Amino acid sequence: MKTDYDIAPDAFDLDTASMEDVRVHEDRLWQDDGWTARVVKNEDGDGWAVAMYQDGESEPALVGPWTMGRDKVNPKPLDHAAFQTLVKTAREVLRRHEQQRRAQLHREVTVSMADDTVTVALDIIPDEDSPHAILTAVDALGDELARMQVAPDFKLSRSAAASWIESGFQRF
Known part of the structure; x- marks a missing residue:
């Protein structure tokens, strides 16, 4: 998945094999329930992005812009509500990708x-x-x-x- 936010899969040193039951709740890193959210500086130096990884995957399921904090320099810290919204959105993205793939590989007609x-x-x-x-x-x-x-x-x-x-x- 190519986005405006170029994030290398190895940029975060995610050890996906040992991420089960890991819970990290930090301002820029949140790991919980099989997902990891990481807030990173945009490659162009213009703002922040958040990348959502499902445990065991090297590519993010979702990458998008992240909100600036009150100081207009640093990113807004991750919190439980934001993380849950990101997980829900990432799951929806994966579900839609699967539906699209199925539609490309499956056709069906009914004949009376x-x-x-x-x-x-x-x-x-x-x-x-x-x-x-x-x-x-x-x-x-x-x-x-x-x-x-x-x-x-x-x-x-x-x-x-x-x-x-x-x-x-x-x-x-």
Whole structure:
């Protein structure tokens, strides 16, 4: 994740393997509940930033500007409320990234046939050595009717799904 605040992953010497159950509550460093918030000087020398790391991760889940303190020179100290807000925001960012990734790798269409509704799903497996996709047909009760491997660039549409169903799930 590239931001205006260039923060090197090793800049904080975070020992992620031993961070379980660590609780640090300092003005510029807060570690609790599997998260670390660190307030750092902006690389450009203009203000402060906060980076949120989930334990075990080398890249921050969230990086953003941080509020100046009353003296207009130093950052506002971290506190419990700010940390909880940052954790909530970082979790939301990760959740949205996961949703976006799932949307890129999963497609689904529903086809109404004479006496049944069949859902056909395409799940792309972005394997470096052998990328492929799995096409799966499931009936209205959730029972799998067919499964086959297809090319990762297979275009799933209602008409393609209907043709596959009508052919008795024959290979394309």
